[in-house]
Amino acid sequence: MTRSLWQTAGLLALLGWATGANAAIAGAIQRQPTNWTAILMFAGFVAITLFITGAAARRTRTVSDFYTGGGITGFQNGLAMAGDYCSAASFLGITSQIFNDGYDGLIYAIGFLVGWPIVLFLVAEKLRNLGQFTFADVASYRFLQGPVRSFAAVSTLLVVSFYLIAQMVGAGQLVQLLFGLPYLYAITVVGGLMMIYVLFGGMRATSWVQIIKAVMLLCGATFLVLGVMLHVGFSFETLFARAVAVKTRLALESGLSPSDAAAKGRAIMGPGGFIKDPISALSFGFALMLGTAGLPHILMRFFTVPDAREARKSIMWATVWIGYFYALTFILGFGAIVMISFNPDYVGVGGALRGGNNMAVMHLAHAIGGNLFLGFISAVAFATILAVVAGLTLSAASAISHDIYASVIRKGAADPIKELRVSRITTILLGISAIILGVVFEKQNVAFMVSLAFALAASGNFPVLVMSLLWKGCTTNGAAWGGAIGLLAAFGLTVLSPVIWVAVFGFAHAIFPYSSPALFSVPAGFAAIWLISMLDRSPRAAIDKAGYASQRLRSETGIGVHDSVAH
Amino acid sequence: MRIASDPRYAALVRDRQRFSWTLTAITVLVYSGFISLVAFDKPLMAQPIGGGTISLAVILGAAMLLGTVAICAVYVRRANGEYDARLAELLASTRA
Numbered sequence A: 001m002t003r004s005l006w007q008t009a010g011l012l013a014l015l016g017w018a019t020g021a022n023a024a025i026a027g028a029i030q031r032q033p034t035n036w037t038a039i040l041m042f043a044g045f046v047a048i049t050l051f052i053t054g055a056a057a058r059r060t061r062t063v064s065d066f067y068t069g070g071g072i073t074g075f076q077n078g079l080a081m082a083g084d085y086c087s088a089a090s091f092l093g094i095t096s097q098i099f100n101d102g103y104d105g106l107i108y109a110i111g112f113l114v115g116w117p118i119v120l121f122l123v124a125e126k127l128r129n130l131g132q133f134t135f136a137d138v139a140s141y142r143f144l145q146g147p148v149r150s151f152a153a154v155s156t157l158l159v160v161s162f163y164l165i166a167q168m169v170g171a172g173q174l175v176q177l178l179f180g181l182p183y184l185y186a187i188t189v190v191g192g193l194m195m196i197y198v199l200f201g202g203m204r205a206t207s208w209v210q211i212i213k214a215v216m217l218l219c220g221a222t223f224l225v226l227g228v229m230l231h232v233g234f235s236f237e238t239l240f241a242r243a244v245a246v247k248t249r250l251a252l253e254s255g256l257s258p259s260d261a262a263a264k265g266r267a268i269m270g271p272g273g274f275i276k277d278p279i280s281a282l283s284f285g286f287a288l289m290l291g292t293a294g295l296p297h298i299l300m301r302f303f304t305v306p307d308a309r310e311a312r313k314s315i316m317w318a319t320v321w322i323g324y325f326y327a328l329t330f331i332l333g334f335g336a337i338v339m340i341s342f343n344p345d346y347v348g349v350g351g352a353l354r355g356g357n358n359m360a361v362m363h364l365a366h367a368i369g370g371n372l373f374l375g376f377i378s379a380v381a382f383a384t385i386l387a388v389v390a391g392l393t394l395s396a397a398s399a400i401s402h403d404i405y406a407s408v409i410r411k412g413a414a415d416p417i418k419e420l421r422v423s424r425i426t427t428i429l430l431g432i433s434a435i436i437l438g439v440v441f442e443k444q445n446v447a448f449m450v451s452l453a454f455a456l457a458a459s460g461n462f463p464v465l466v467m468s469l470l471w472k473g474c475t476t477n478g479a480a481w482g483g484a485i486g487l488l489a490a491f492g493l494t495v496l497s498p499v500i501w502v503a504v505f506g507f508a509h510a511i512f513p514y515s516s517p518a519l520f521s522v523p524a525g526f527a528a529i530w531l532i533s534m535l536d537r538s539p540r541a542a543i544d545k546a547g548y549a550s551q552r553l554r555s556e557t558g559i560g561v562h563d564s565v566a567h
Numbered sequence B: 001m002r003i004a005s006d007p008r009y010a011a012l013v014r015d016r017q018r019f020s021w022t023l024t025a026i027t028v029l030v031y032s033g034f035i036s037l038v039a040f041d042k043p044l045m046a047q048p049i050g051g052g053t054i055s056l057a058v059i060l061g062a063a064m065l066l067g068t069v070a071i072c073a074v075y076v077r078r079a080n081g082e083y084d085a086r087l088a089e090l091l092a093s094t095r096a
Helices: A003-019 A036-058 A063-068 A074-085 A088-101 A104-130 A135-139 A145-178 A183-231 A236-253 A258-269 A278-292 A296-304 A308-340 A360-409 A416-440 A447-470 A476-496 A498-502 A518-535 A539-546 A548-557 B007-040 B042-046 B056-095
Strands: none
Touching: A036 A183, A036 A360, A063 A183, A063 A296, A063 A360, A063 A416, A074 A183, A074 A296, A074 A308, A074 A360, A088 A104, A088 A145, A088 A308, A088 A360, A104 A135, A104 A278, A104 A296, A104 A308, A104 A447, A104 A548, A104 B007, A104 B056, A135 A145, A135 A296, A135 A360, A135 A447, A145 A183, A145 A296, A145 A360, A145 A416, A145 A447, A145 A476, A183 A308, A183 A360, A183 A416, A236 A258, A236 A308, A258 B042, A278 A447, A278 A518, A278 B007, A296 A308, A296 A360, A296 A447, A308 A360, A308 B056, A360 A416, A447 A476, A447 A498, A447 A518, A476 A498, A476 A518, A476 A539, A539 A548, A548 B007, A548 B056, B007 B042, B007 B056, B042 B056
């Protein structure tokens, strides 16, 4: 992808950059020499996680074991959420964005973080109190199971598919960059390992893969930040002043006048070209914020803890670690400006990073800790993708086996052994399709797919959850059809927006001019649920409304939770 | 069910709901304010603070990260403390 395309793709592309693993696809990919240190370290990570999967497999016998892992603490779950959320791409993408343009990278980082308090305040405890395995348990609690579960399963599969394609393609690209191995190897390794984790270890193995990865990523990034701070005498003022001096000198060398060069150097300390029109900015911000509260693989993590109290603690810790991680990436971006800008081993002629646009933090790792540490950080980046895809696969598999098979087809009377078998078959099918999709989309622009996943989650799942939890008048038809309209609005507006209409279809002007649909599609979802529920005169609507009181009581108090949660 | 008609239950739900919506509103407003500053007043954001290199944007960005963690801490502290204690008391007295 060219740099100019990035600019047209704007916010959305960068959202994909920062959340999807497709970090590496910005800029030309040059396959690197085979990096055996990185491969060995990664093999070590795989060995540990397979060992854990083996241990988890012996304890994964019931459907509940498979979907929830038999229960972990809020602290562990918080780490696992951070492991699920902090992708390789935020690590590589945001640091490189700061290395190039300075401050702007922090704006995405903040957007990714502010969704968490919303999840905490509005849905976390009610979700835990009402649900068992999937968010559809909660969304369909007092409604007719068929329509609402079907909506939730379709929405889960859509969100997961777009997210997963971006991760698979990103993994392939990243492996070419970091390990020097071919694309297909990477796709197969990722698809195969995620199948093994989920198939045998279920949620227990997935949680531990995410926890280990989060600890590795946080430790690695902390070590790098210590290296940077040591270099600048532990003074932020020195760090920023030297970064400005470096950018000024680069501008002077490119032939700018001294005053223009000074202004260009200073520009890294404030917001730059990232946000052009305020509508896109706000819309993008809302997609991030509300999408987090509708991502099925994140919501599913609430059922791994025993009660609402631990669910709240999970988010507390997730927010601490994710916030800490983004603060580290900010320092690393500026550290990279100071430490690698003038080293010809890292930066080629014209200021381009060697190996691709997203390699800033990798070069910084080499500058600080040598080959061994570079290998470690590369292995962490790849492990990160595995942790994310395992969580995605598990949530898609449970949408099929728990929501569609057990609840809709078998009307809630499924044989648990058969349900478990269905989830495992689904996992295998998902693993194979993920590999095929990874191959099919290798050369495509997948940057918009993660942002589309966030927009779909914000416009479909989030309104359905909020309305079913908090509004008595919500009915089966309102939730199922209103949610579907929210999804369609997000999807349709994304197709009509510049990232697809112009960049993919090649039309001259986008029909929908903003880069994110959320500011319009989220209200559309809410309005549709409200309107359809208000007009709903069916006999079922009366039952739906009458069920609110007991749903409300359970969501607020947790009475009855332990009857349904067989831990 | 007896709990549902207990005035302490109604009070608990009302208090917790008011608290969570207040914090939600604060989060949304502060974040929208931050994005609007970024969108509408870039020169102000780039202004150095205290005569050094560090700009207002960096300070506000760091405050956003810290503030997000802090507002979660405020909610969890109260919900896991005061509200859970009131709920436990309510459950104990209605079961007894």
